[in-house]
Amino acid sequence: MRLTFLAAVASAALATTGVALGDSSDASPIYGVKLPEGYRQWQFIAPAVEAPPLDELRVVVGNDKAIKAYQAKTLPFPDGTVLVKLAWKRVQSTEFEPASIPGAATTVQVMVKDSKKYAATGGWGFGRFINGKPADEAQHQTCFACHQARVQNHDYVFTRLAF
Numbered sequence: 001m002r003l004t005f006l007a008a009v010a011s012a013a014l015a016t017t018g019v020a021l022g023d024s025s026d027a028s029p030i031y032g033v034k035l036p037e038g039y040r041q042w043q044f045i046a047p048a049v050e051a052p053p054l055d056e057l058r059v060v061v062g063n064d065k066a067i068k069a070y071q072a073k074t075l076p077f078p079d080g081t082v083l084v085k086l087a088w089k090r091v092q093s094t095e096f097e098p099a100s101i102p103g104a105a106t107t108v109q110v111m112v113k114d115s116k117k118y119a120a121t122g123g124w125g126f127g128r129f130i131n132g133k134p135a136d137e138a139q140h141q142t143c144f145a146c147h148q149a150r151v152q153n154h155d156y157v158f159t160r161l162a163f
Contacts, residue, residue: 059086
């Protein structure tokens, strides 16, 4: 029964957001979020450096709705907003010692705004992917709790526009 419910939520979210969502093996558990097509060509929102123990370099990109909302300082973000965070292990440059460069890819994380479908989680659906495959359900259970505890006043979004 739970899978049927998730499939229905995911199908409805696809219809309203235009983002690839579904119930197949490449969709995140709990939320049914997939990696959006063409996300690597989306516009840059902000970089981040994650301290140890993760020790990662991260870049957040967004679809057109996300960019327009950031530029207009719109909160809450409108339905259809999609944010994608790409992360790599931080490695010291061999050419310039003070610099860090991306090492091995670690995760791609996705947030999809659909205030009706994801009402229980602040209007956001979450996906975390490792090597293009969704992470396990336990990793997805921590997504909203972390956002809720720290950035509820910013529509559950950590990232601020960097320009």
